[in-house]
Amino acid sequence: MRKTNYHTHTKRCMHACGKDEEYVLAAIANGYEELGFSDHTPWKYDTDYVAHMRMRLDQVQEYLESIDALKQKYQDKIHILKGFECEYFPKYLDWLLDFLIENEIDYVIFGHHYYRSDENGANKIYFGGIRDHEMLELYVEDAVAAMKTGIYSYFCHPELFMRGIKTVDSKVKDAYYRLCRCAKEMNMPLEYNLAGAAYNQSMKVEAYPHHAFWEVAAEVGNTAIIGVDAHDPRALMNDDLRDEGIRYLSGLGMKITDELPRVDFKALKEKKMLKICDKH
Numbered sequence: 554m555r556k557t558n559y560h561t562h563t564k565r566c567m568h569a570c571g572k573d574e575e576y577v578l579a580a581i582a583n584g585y586e587e588l589g590f591s592d593h594t595p596w597k598y599d600t601d602y603v604a605h606m607r608m609r610l611d612q613v614q615e616y617l618e619s620i621d622a623l624k625q626k627y628q629d630k631i632h633i634l635k636g637f638e639c640e641y642f643p644k645y646l647d648w649l650l651d652f653l654i655e656n657e658i659d660y661v662i663f664g665h666h667y668y669r670s671d672e673n674g675a676n677k678i679y680f681g682g683i684r685d686h687e688m689l690e691l692y693v694e695d696a697v698a699a700m701k702t703g704i705y706s707y708f709c710h711p712e713l714f715m716r717g718i719k720t721v722d723s724k725v726k727d728a729y730y731r732l733c734r735c736a737k738e739m740n741m742p743l744e745y746n747l748a749g750a751a752y753n754q755s756m757k758v759e760a761y762p763h764h765a766f767w768e769v770a771a772e773v774g775n776t777a778i779i780g781v782d783a784h785d786p787r788a789l790m791n792d793d794l795r796d797e798g799i800r801y802l803s804g805l806g807m808k809i810t811d812e813l814p815r816v817d818f819k820a821l822k823e824k825k826m827l828k829i830c831d832k833h
Contacts, residue, residue, distance in 0.1 A: 555811040559589035560780035565608035566593045569784035579789040587632045594637035602672035634659040641699035653818045663705035681716040697735045710746040712766040721765045733773040748782035750794045771805035
């Protein structure tokens with residue numbers, strides 16, 4: 554299996570460190586064949602909200618130019634892709650699709666962090682902190698809707714909600730099955746997240762990756778993809794958690810892909826426009 558990673562952040566998100574080139578050099582030094590940058594996407598909000606965990610829109614051009622320059626500089630050593638990690642914010646999806654096409658983005662991965670938007674002040678819902686079944690239902694409903702848009706190449710840390718929910722009861726199990734079955738239907742890989750694995754190890758907890766979720770994913774027949782979720786170049790230098798994850802997933806009998814499914818955003822937009830025309 555090739556060594557690839559499509560979940561890589563930059564300091565522009567304000568909770569990562571290191572220069573863009575340091576991520577590339579770390580990946581090359583550790584034998585990666587393909588590296589995708591997927592920092593948290595900016596959004597063109599309707600409000601004057603300024604996020605503190607994602608780049609600003611006025612940083613996008615520099616982000617893309619930096620990646621393009623590194624792609625050219627290291628083309629003989631590693632293949633580099635430019636992408637984003639995006640939520641599902643329905644009212645902004647039309648803007649997002651145009652943004653991806655205009656900027657010739659290679660891919661986006663689905664990071665389901667907030668319910669509908671992160672601009673709702675004290676009322677915003679962060680899915681990593683939910684503790685009840687009502688909020689879990691919101692997570693599942695929107696995750697299913699997001700996967701069915703066809704925009705996203707894979708689902709990052711799909712069991713993020715296990716940071717808050719501590720008991721795997723029947724409703725949590727049902728959530729697992731609904732998420733996994735939709736991902737299977739959409740041929741969307743589920744990410745085994747190494748930053749989460751590092752958190753589990755350091756905090757001596759089991760949040761995500763969570764064994765109960767991955768047992769369901771194996772039963773459903775999902776495909777897994779390893780995501781470093783690098784917020785520091787050094788994360789690309791340590792293979793212990795990656796190797797452990799591959800052994801674990803292989804032991805469950807899961808297929809593990811090293812290749813990123815690609816989406817034709819222009820074709821997706823044309824298909825969407827045709828549907829709109831058909832309705833009228």
